[in-house]
Amino acid sequence: MTQIQNYIQGEWVSGSGSELELHNAINGELIGSASSEGLDYASIMDHARKVGGPALRKMTFQERGRMLKALALHLTSIKEKFYILSAATGATRVDSWIDIEGGIGNLFANASLRKQFPDLPYYVDGVAAPLSKHGTFIGHHIMVPKQGVAIHINAFNFPIWGMLEKIAVNLMAGVPAVVKPSEFTSYLTELMVREIVASKILPEGSLQLITGLGRGILDHVTNQDVVTFTGSAFTGKKLKALPQIIEESVPFNLEADSLNAAILGEDAVPGTPEFDIFIKEVQREITVKTGQKCTAVRRIMIPEKLVEDVQIELGKRLAKTVIGDPAVDGVRMGALISKLQVERVRESVEQLAKSQDIVYGDLDKFEVTGADKSKGAFFSPILFRNNDPFNKTDVHEVEAFGPVSTIMPYKDLNEARAYQNGQRIIGHFHYHCR
Amino acid sequence: MTQIQNYIQGEWVSGSGSELELHNAINGELIGSASSEGLDYASIMDHARKVGGPALRKMTFQERGRMLKALALHLTSIKEKFYILSAATGATRVDSWIDIEGGIGNLFANASLRKQFPDLPYYVDGVAAPLSKHGTFIGHHIMVPKQGVAIHINAFNFPIWGMLEKIAVNLMAGVPAVVKPSEFTSYLTELMVREIVASKILPEGSLQLITGLGRGILDHVTNQDVVTFTGSAFTGKKLKALPQIIEESVPFNLEADSLNAAILGEDAVPGTPEFDIFIKEVQREITVKTGQKCTAVRRIMIPEKLVEDVQIELGKRLAKTVIGDPAVDGVRMGALISKLQVERVRESVEQLAKSQDIVYGDLDKFEVTGADKSKGAFFSPILFRNNDPFNKTDVHEVEAFGPVSTIMPYKDLNEARAYQNGQRIIGHFHYHCR
DSSP, X not given: OOEEOEEETXXXXXXXXXXXXXEOTTTOOEEEEEOOTTOOHHHHHHHIIIIIHHHHHHSOHHHHHHHHHHHHHHHHHTHHHHHHHHGGGTOOHHHHHHHHHHHXXXXXXXXXXXXXXXXXXXXXXXXXXXXXXXXXXXEEEXXXXXXSOEEEEOOTTOTTHHHHHHHHHHHHTTOOEEEEOOTTSHHHHHHHHHHHHHHTOSOTTSEEEOOSOOTTTTTTOOTTOEEEEESOHHHHHHHXXXXXXHHTTOOEEEEOOOOEEEEOOTTOOTTSHHHHHHHHHHHHHHHGGGGOOTTSEEEEEEEGGGHHHHHHHHHHHHHTOOBBOTTSTTOOBXXXXXXXXXXXXXXXXXXXXXXXXXXXXXXXXXXXXSSOTXXXXXXXXXXXXXXXXXXXXXXXXXXXXXXXXXXXXXXXXXXXXXXXXXXXXXXXOOOXXX | OOEEOEEETTEEEOOSSOSEEEEOTTTOOEEEEEOOTTOOHXXXXXXXXXXXXXXXXXXXXXXXXXXXXXXXXHHHHTHHHHHHHHGGGTOOHHHHHHHHHHHHHHHHHHHHGGGGSOSSSSEEEEEEEEOSGGGSSEEEEEEOOOSSOEEEEOOTTXXXXXXXXXXXXXXXXXXXXXXXXXXXXXXXXHHHHHHHHHHTOSOTTSEEEOOSOOTTTTTTOOTTOEEEEESOHHHHHHHHTOHXXXXXXXXXXXXXXXXXXXXXXXXXXXXXXXXXXXHHHHHHHHHGGGGOOTTSEEEEEEEGGGHHHHHHHHHHHHHTOOBBOTTSTTOOBXXXXXXXXXXXHHHHHHHHTTTSEEEEOOSXXXXXXXXXXXXXXXXXXXXEEOSOTTTOGGGGTOOOOSSEEEEEEESSHHHHHHHHSOOGGGOOOOOSOO
16 A cells, blocks of 8 residues: 655655555545644654754755745646645645645745845844943844744644645744644645655655654754644644643744624625625635635624625525536535544534534535535535524534534624624634644 | 721722731831732632723723823922832832833833824724625724733732733723732822822722732632732642633733843953943843843853953952841842742752852842841842753752842753753743733
8 A cells, every 4th residue: 555654754655554555535435534643743853953943043944945845846847746636635626726836835925024134044134232431331132043843733734835834934934844634634744755755855854744644743852943844723722731841931832713704794784795795705705625724714693684685696596506417617615624524523513403504405405516526525515504603502512513604683783793703602713823 | 906908889999907018118117008818809800891891892992091190290209209118128228210211111101002002992993804705794893991800910029010001902802901010019009099099090990909918809709800919930820720701711911930041142241332331231130120020131141261251250240239127328229028028939959059059149148228137038149050051950940039130051042042942951931021
């Protein structure tokens, strides 16, 4: 069986055994198996600290920026490779574009930031602060790279963008990275890292990849390291509270569950361009990447008197969303990432259905074009309606991470804000990730 | 017995019983007793959220800034009151100046920042980001105050500065505060809050004060609140890992133990002005506030060939430091904050003395001027020498929070940096607090 490999200490290495098998989301075919069992994380961190870090720290901001730009240009020149494999994640061309070209765009954007920095390996912050008369004692901040490692733990929905948007930053700052993409889509990240390594554009040690479960990846962090986590709040909070994270005061950036809202203005009535834009945009937010975006609109807040109009128009547009194999002409929405995700999203929908009504879509009855519905990880768009969102509050707590959203009425803008302003019942918001 | 009181929900309230008694650091006289036992923190938070928050949020940045300036001017006009009580903490006039006028200076500095903000209650961040063609869909960040509470937990060494530097920020941002100074010096903070409340310059609910142990103060935090902690790393890390802090993703700013270093350059030999400045500055850093400053120089790194010179000159200057009641002419160093601190610092010195030698000062034999040595919390300056700081590493881990510092040699600047660069053996650095 094909092994998805780890790139550590300058070599491509298979983990022991198989931690999980990965399947094509459209046709269910086996892609390979992943494992990071048995990896020695102390040595991996050491490699980053002793090989990658010193090489990056010697470079100036200009050199690091040009390195990122060269990488972005190289990856753009071979981007079709990534589109081909990305299709296995259930993605349409547009879905893949967000992940692949959005990710490469991040490299370009960070590379451009070099213009705000000097041609030096460090950054002199502001002006000197006089601390005594006659200038005998002054203070001056000089910002230098941390001498540790950036460990990035990413979510399954952006196997490429998730890595590139994060490493662009640490590489610009002169710090090496260890990336752990979600094990569920690490085959796509693996392909990109193979191309990055083969290009020799980054100095050895500046990027290592863990494609399996990554158990133990945070065992050896110190206060010189940083950890970023994108994924479920449950796992993120567990990691953030690990003794070594607290003890060593390791900066820990947690991007987790979100329940983003779109609010229709009271004057954006049917017939206005704003109403049409709103319907189009919300439908797009529900279906793009089969709803697997942490910025997807999960709560649609509508002036009471317009709820019927929105429900009808949104239903019409969702009905036109052809589900199936994106390789087939006319298909607009692909599959979830895996059969496991189908089960998870179904559970969340069933939970939500206890307190609100499905007004569009069906968990079982829907058409799939160009693919075998039983083999792929397909899911129907589901539109809920919740007429009592102050009392039926699951909608503010439970995120179904698929093409699922809820319409709810509001009386006036204060009420809409009350849903949205982060009060206890609302859960957490964030707008950092796509 | 005089009760140090809490200011909560618009009233001055005594806690139940007495959690601890507070004594004058110079003569041991009883000042009063403190307690926050029995306070209802849910109601305290509610008062801040429902009374203080809305009042501050209505104000513009200009109004908030002018409020801070008015407060700073008022406190300056009555500053001698604070100097009188501050003497009870064992402080010299200079020590008190840092706390009192340093603190008020922070109010002025933050008030001036209003010039960078509009005359509005919110701040529009940057320019609009176009998200679609023809400007039909744009994004714009507007920064509004959090709708929660800033809880500030402070250290005993800066009862005034510790509060003012923190509330200046949250008040400018339109957020109310609950302040818990260290229970060991809360009598001084209480005096200042009495003056602040009586002045009616701040809207009611924007500042509440907990002068006792504050047990339960973090029980009701949500993601709208922020917590700042200054004090021991041990306590700080425990609070930072509380389930409600993790679960609600509450921003938690931890300023804890530090082991700051001063490095003498290799060319700053005896006879140069730099050498003299270094000796003077290090002596000052050891003795100001009887060494109870988290930025005090704890590690003095000296080129190998200059260690003897520094040891001799520093010893001479320390010998001139008259210890005693700062009210008496010629006294340059007062007392530690309490007898308890004498015990704690003594323990740390004894720990350090296992791996390095005391070259100046004695735990028991030292002169006290104008006060009864047995009644006050006096402590001699202690200078250690550690000739093997790579192997005798307690000096990089143990902070004696008094007039205690250690000379150590370095071979070249790389070695000095190795001590200082935050490697595992070095412990934590920070430069935020005074």
